[in-house]
Amino acid sequence: MDFRNEPLGLVARILGLLSLFIGLGDAARLLGLGAGSASPITAIGTTGFVLLSVLALMRLFAAVGLWIRSSWGAIMLAASLVIEIGLYLVGTNWVSLGLWSFIFKLGVMLATFGLLAIAQLSAQRQLAD
Template sequence: MDFRNEPLGRLARILALLSLFIGLGDAARLLGLGAGSASPILTIGTMGFILLSALTLMRLFAAVGLWIQSSWGAIILAASLAIELAFYLLGSNWVSLGLWGFIFKLGVMLATFGLLAIAQLSVRRQLAD
């Protein structure tokens, strides 16, 4: 399943850019930008740092996958957002999101699921023809 037709390809590229910006924002947080002189490991804890590192790598790889219009990029992005939102909803202190950050990431996750669903329907339609 790929996103080579016109509307799916554009949506995949938009999601790739969003994934890249989210991943770079997380990378900046890992480096301690905006935290003053406090260490990011001390600020979010060791497990939070490891979780944020894994999510950052997932999002950067997802951005590459979506940019080349491959389905594995969308799957990785959806998985990383689902993991982060699950940790947030379970009340973990490893993930810190505001209301607008939660709404934004939920919207990106739903758009990613929509992209995968539309691509799957497109494949089924092509097989039926």
């Protein structure tokens, strides 16, 4: 399943850019930008720091995968968002999201699932023809 179809490819590239911005935002948090003089490790804890590092890397690799219109990029983006939103809803201290950040990431996750579903339906339709 790939996103060679023009509308799917455009949506994949838009999601790739969004994934890039989310990943770069996570990387900025890892570097301590916006946290003042506090160390990011002490601010979010060691486990939170490792988790945020993994999620940032997943999103940056997902951005590359989506930009080259490959399905593994969408799967990586969806997995990273499911993990983050799931941990937030469970109530762990490792993930902190504001209301608008939660709504934005939920929208990106739903758009990613929609892209994967439409690509799957398109692939099945091509096989049937």
